[in-house]
Amino acid sequence: MSKEIDALISKASVAITNGIQQEPIATLLSEFGYTPERLAVGEGLLNTTEQLNRLQIKEDGEQKEATSVLNHSIKKANVVYMPHLKIARIAFKNDVNLSTQLELRGERKQKQSAWLGQTKVFYNNLLANPKALEKMASFGQSSAKLEVGLQLVLAVDAQLAVRKKEMGEAQNATETRDAAADELQEWYSDYIEIARIALADQPQYLEMLGIISPS
Incomplete structure (x- = not known):
């Protein structure tokens, strides 16, 4: 979508x-309703879409x-968390209550x-439990x-x-940009079709507008 826009x-x-700045083209276009004012509307749509x-x-x-920073933060936290988890599993292997409170069993959620x-x-349940902390301390933690x-x-x-937050802002920016591009596309399509008619006898003018006339 980005390349298309x-x-x-x-x-x-x-x-x-060129429709605005090239006087001969502007004159011919104005005879078919594309006056300077109307072209200014298209220019405004173009500027908005660019912005x-x-x-x-x-x-x-x-x-x-x-996203990159988040992934790095998770990786950094896991370097510390996974050893703590493994030690806790050893420390509380026979303690069903703490194994449940600390969610020691099963695979880690992805x-x-x-x-x-x-x-x-x-961490919160472990740090709030003095006896559990004492047990972890016996393993050097x-x-x-x-x-x-x-x-x-x-x-x-x-x-x-x-x-x-950034995902929301990016999504909003994409939707707003796409809506503006759709409006520009509709205006541009009509403009080009009228230009083909207005400049039918002047293929060099069509080329100046980026329109290649059929051979």
Whole structure:
């Protein structure tokens, strides 16, 4: 879709600019209703589409950057979380209650929001339980080390919120850009068809508008 819009902007720019600036063409077009005022409308649609296209590209880039940062944050948190999880499974292998509270059993959830919920449950419930902390400390995992893990998870939480925001902005920018492009396309299509009629005897003028007359 992006390449199609780029192509539309390019050809509409040529057709509208030369339709306005080339006096012989402008004169012939005005006889078929495409006055300077009407061409100015097309120019406005073109400018709006160009601006929204640039905004969409910017928002798309910010979304991709936010996704990259989020993925890096998860990877960084997992470097600390997975050893803590493995140690907790050993420490509480015979404790059904804590195994349940800390969600120690089963595979780790892969969906980002689900992974986040699972890791937050693990650290929050663990850090809130003095006896569990004492047991973890016996394996060299102090509350300070566990707190580091929690903070890395909370950093993922914050970054996930940023990514969701950027996704929403990128989607909105795309929808707005596409709507503007549709409006420009409709105006441009009519304009070109009228230009073919108005300039039928002047193929060189058609070419100046980017229209190649059939041989």
